[in-house]
Amino acid sequence: MTEVEDEIITLPVDERYHTAIESYKKAYKESLEQPETFWSREAGIIDWFKKWDKVLDDSNPPFFRWFVNGKLNASYNAVDRHVLGGKRNKVAYIWVAENGDEKIVSYDGLYYRVNNFAKALLDMGIKRGDRIILYMPMILEAPVAMLAAARIGATFSFVFAGFGASALAERINDSQATLVVTADGSFRAGKIVKLKEIVDEALTMSSTVKTVVVVKRTGIDAPMQEGRDVWWDDVIGHGSNYVKPEEMDANDPLYILYTSGTTGKPKGVVHSTGGYSVWIANTLKWAFNPGDDDRWWCAADIGWVTGHSYIVFAPLFLGLTSILYEGAITYPAPDRLWEIIEKYRVNMLYTSPTAIRTLMRYGTKYPKMHDLSTLKVLGTVGEPINPAAWKWYFENIGDSKTPIIDTYWQTETGGFVISPSNGLGLPPLKPGSATFPVPGIDPTILDESGKEVKTGQKGFLVFKKPWPGMFMTLNNDPERYKEVYFKKYGMYYTGDYAVNDHDGYFWLLGRADEVLKVSGHRLGTIEIEDALISSNEVAESAVFGRPHEVKGDAIIAFVVLKEGEGGDGDIVSKLRNHVRETLGPIYTPDEIHIVGALPKTRSGKIMRRVVRAVFLNQVPGDISTLENSASVDEIKSAIELVKRETSL
Secondary structure: OOHHHHOOOOEOOOHHHHHOHHHHHHHHHHHHHOHHHHHHHHHHHOOOOEOOOEEEEOOOOOOOEEEEOOEEOHHHHHHHHHHHOOOOOOEEEEEEOOOOOEEEEEHHHHHHHHHHHHHHHHHOOOOOOOEEEEOOOOOOHHHHHHHHHHHHOOEEEEOOOOOOHHHHHHHHHHHOOOEEEEEOOEEEOOEEEOHHHHHHHHHOOOOOOOEEEEEOOOOOOOOOOOOOEEEHHHHHOOOOOOOOOOOEEOOOEEEEEEEOOOOOOOEEEEEEOHHHHHHHHHHHHHHHOOOOOOEEEEOOOOOOHHHHHHHHHHHHHOOOEEEEEOOOOOOOOOOHHHHHHHHHOOOEEEEOHHHHHHHHOOOOHHHHOOOOOOOOEEEEOOOOOOHHHHHHHHHHHOOOOOOEEEOEOOOOOOOOOEOOOOOOOOOOEOOOOOEOEOOOOOEEEEOOOOOEOOOOOOEEEEEOOOOOOOOOEEOOOHHHHHHHHOOOOOOEEEEEEEEEOOOOOEEEEEEOOOEEEEOOEEEEHHHHHHHHHOOOOEEEEEEEEEEEOOOEEEEEEEEEEOOOOOOOOOHHHHHHHHHHHHHOHHHOOOEEEEEOOOOEEOOOOEOHHHHHHHHOOOOOOOOOOEOOOHHHHHHHHHHHHHHHHHHO
16 A cells, blocks of 8 residues: 555544445445436436436537436526425525624525526526626625526626636636626725726726626725626615526536636636536535534635535525625634634534644634534535544544545536545545545546556546536537546546545545656655644645756645744754655655745635745746735745855
């Protein structure tokens, strides 16, 4: 085995889960061997206006089509059926502003808002098949706009409200959107981001947009262009409207979400209405098994696929009550997350490993200030979680008894693809492993030549069969769809490294392009980052390679220490020795730099390319999504300090 297995710690959660694992195995086996029977049954998790003629059309791979000729509407499944089915007065969202203000909206209240904005869209000339852009903060109007678009059959593209004008313009142009919905501004860490001004700048680089709808959120002055810009409150009016949901084909697009990847222009991932809806509703049920009275909090941003799938559509399809939080998780204090959990009696928390590591930095005093006993299930999303962060989360937030649902998936997969299945039969959990594939996913790990690797060997993660939630194509670029995802192996290539251990557990090792070549060895950056974080001193780390004329790559690491650590001697030597002892000499960083913060996106992901660019004195590219741009200056200062010290 590789060094991954050496870190395995099996933590049984509850013996009753282990006996239920047989139900997972039965469901999984049926999903692969009898997919027609399996998905005909599981598709009943949502309502259909007309049943499909065929579960899967695989006659034109890789353009697979699910639930052929089935008719449905995502907005109807999110609101109408609950209003009609006895959940009219149930809370859909508890919205919490950064300053602590709150709004509570029932399913009936959401239904009212969605219908009114759907009518406004129709009045503004938006019709079935049109494209609209949503560039919005974490406010209630965001899911309302998504559902209103789905109701009338317009395809929306939600652009994360941390992107700058150029990135926004690029997405407007590729989607050929005719309408943009935004806000005057948004609150973030006590500051106001002027969203409307960014939209105005983006529209100087675009020509298709005819109308801009603006929500009054911050109250700041926002430039309004006569004949183009209108206020949200003015277009929805004050009456009550009803808009009949369009009967959409299962393979009509629901939304386009742009994912930039590592290079090249953003890729417009197109998700279907039918297969996607079936997939996300089932995967949320399988993985977390939420009860009707549970309060669900996906602490992500709606602008990313996590928010699309597990803040908006899946929780509403299942009729859940969700928390919708506007601000930063450490503002105004590092206990913000724990405060919200205590106040609103949250039962299920789904957040990112980066967020967990950020909060780890402040120790256990903040979670101990709050009653977290309502938590029944914890989850992680966005990147592989290192064992040290997993155990901290399990012990200090879950009180060593709450299962952690470590989910692996991508924008392209629509929803979870590898994850513990709390709703089908939870296996013993291994810190750092996403465990097993969900029903319908048939993974394998291949080497460069396309041969399956041996147990314990690192390789490329590939899915052998299509699944309902997979994206249909790339907007305006079907050739790129085939080239990027299917050409390499003739089946779906994730672009990620993985290892399968002797128990069949999957361990995700990050992007295959985030690999260092050191003296003929291919080393994953995430393995070195995990080793650094497994020390007692480090909260966060970013590792990358610097070109080296002899070795190929020299290993460079930037680390953030936990609060109160670093005062006991040569911390850099101590960390180098720790990596050497944990992984071996070849993995030992050539340089380790201590900084107070690493550049992150507002969704919590460390921007390693920015760290590397600053270190190599290159232009770091678009940093408009950074949560704290001051961290870039700190990295520059750390580099300059080393240069001064070595020149003495």
